[in-house]
Amino acid sequence: MRTSRKGSVEMPAFVRQLVKETEKRVSSFFKGGRGGAAEGEQTGEGEKEEVIPSPYLDRPVLDKLAEEGCARWGLTYALGSMQGWRTNMEDYHNCVPQLGGELADWSFFAVFDGHAGSTAAQHCSQHLLGHILATGGLGHEDDPDRVKGALTEGFLQTDKHLHAVARREGWERGGTTAVSALISPYNIYFANCGDSRAVLCRSGQVCFSTEDHKPYSPLEKERIESAGGSVSLQRINGSLAVSRALGDFSYKAAENRSPNEQMVSPEPEVCVVERSPADEFLVLACDGVWDTISNEELCAFIHNRLLVCTDLRDVCSQVIDLCLYKGSLDNISIILLCFPGAPQLSTEALHQEAELEDLLESKVAEIYDELCARGEDPDLLAVLTILASTVIPGLPPGGGIQSKRNCIISAYYQQREMHNPTVPNETEGS
Structure with a gap:
């Protein structure tokens, strides 16, 4: 592997070949066993074999998107995002450190990881918060049950609105995971739909993390099969790797079933954690991060980096580089939220x-x-x-x-x- 001063990295030839051969074999399996033919090559039936383009580049796109900001109550945050080895950038985000009005002390952050295109992720990044606020469940009273209901309803309304847009514009294939954190003066509300993840670090340790929604999880698998689907190769119908997502409407066509009973559910898992002066930082990130590093490892690494670096954008950049060097082949996006109790320069x-x-x-x-x-x-x-x-x-x-x-x-x-x-x-x- 050759690396320049600028940090550009080339995928070894044998890795590229392995990826391509694996894609070809899996694709052939689901096409009924036809496979192995190169582009334009005739199959045994005289047909041309369809070639699916590789989702990976020969070298990664290393340009990073960076963003930072703060809230008046002491929160600071930064975002880092990079396309990496993927042929397209399908991650989006939403960072709102102050909601305004009577919610001026509330903050909202989310990461969206699109698949089969970026349309769903982009749409949800622009509209999810609006649908949550439209429920009227957020206010001074900070009633956990009411807020949790608002988050769930906001996700469901976003998916419903997205479906209408998809029908109008003629696309229904793509989807997106979503993980969000709504921070009130007293609580942190986590809403997760898919396999992006949120992790809260308190007193130097992982205090809370969301659970990934995978098709092979027992409860998820039960719902998928009840809706007429199957789980093979750890994917829904051998294709989709997440069991909850916004979009993916071809998996939401079972008649006489509510949205949360479909093969792919848009219902988020919502959890609330009471805030503590010992809260250090919170991470929201796509699976391009979690594929290569555990919750505990990332918590320890960021805790250490905050002792030597005051620029949160640089900390996010270091996390992205770490994931890239540890082998992540996906888009990589991370939002780092630091509370007043975060580690200080030492x-x-x-x-x-x-x-x-x-x-x-x-x-x-x-x-x-x-x-x-x-x-x-x-x-x-x-x-x-x-x-x-x-x-x-x-x-x-x-x-x-x-x-x-x-x-x-x-x-x-x-x-x-x-x-x-x-x-x-x-x-x-x-």
């Missing part, structure tokens, strides 16, 4: 961070010199491989060596320039 932690980066630079130099002495080409992959097997004290908890990869890459190119000042970077500008 002089001791900054000193430890500086020592760690000095150590990494010296290790890279040692490895580079050793490889040169052996007459070997000290390419980046060789240096990374050796360093990954080396015991490095003081690495960020939850992040490991992958979280310092940018520092290692920078140190590698410094060594390369020192040893070969006239040799250009072969991947510069790629």
Whole structure:
């Protein structure tokens, strides 16, 4: 794997081939066994085999969208989002730190992870909050049951409105997961529909997390089968990987069944957690994050990063890079919400961070010199491989060596320039 100073990464050829072959075999299975034919190649029946384009790029799109803001009651937040290896960006978000009016001390945040297109995710990011507010269930009284009902009804109305738009505009295939956090002066309300996830960190530990809605979960599977569907390859009818979503109307056609009884349900799972002075931060993120890192690992990593970094956008960027380097092939989006009790900048932690980066630079130099002495080409992959097997004290908890990869890459190119000042970077500008 080659990596430039700018951090661009190439998918190894064998990984690309494996992905393509897997897609082809799965596609062939659900087309009745026809498969293996290349684009334009004739099948045994004289038909041309349909080729489904790969959802992955040969190298990731690394440009990041960043956003930050604050609420008057002490909340600060940042968003980080990146297309990554996917051919299209299908994630959307909504960040409203102050709802205004009598709800000026309320905040709303959500992440939407679209599939089979971005239309549903974009629509819901623009309209979900409006449908929640239209229920009239939010107010000064902060009645948990009433607010939970408003969130559920808001999701259902959003799905109903989305269906009308889909029919009018002639599309019904795509859908989106949605995970949201509605923060009142006393409570945090979580509403989750799909496999995006919210995690609350309190006193340095995971205090709460939403549950992913997967087709193979017993209750979800029971509903799917009762609605006439099946679960194979851990997917609904072998195709859709989530059991709750907004949109996906081809899975919501069972007659005489309510919306929450369909194969794919638009009903969110709503939970309420009473706020505490010990609350540190809250994360909302798509499965492009959770596919590569656990709740506990992410909580530990962010807690550590907040001790050495005051820019929440940079913390989000570090999380995205970590997930990319740990192997995420999906779009990656994260919203980080910091409460007044979040970790603050630490002089001791900054000193430890500086020592760690000095150590990494010296290790890279040692490895580079050793490889040169052996007459070997000290390419980046060789240096990374050796360093990954080396015991490095003081690495960020939850992040490991992958979280310092940018520092290692920078140190590698410094060594390369020192040893070969006239040799250009072969991947510069790629």
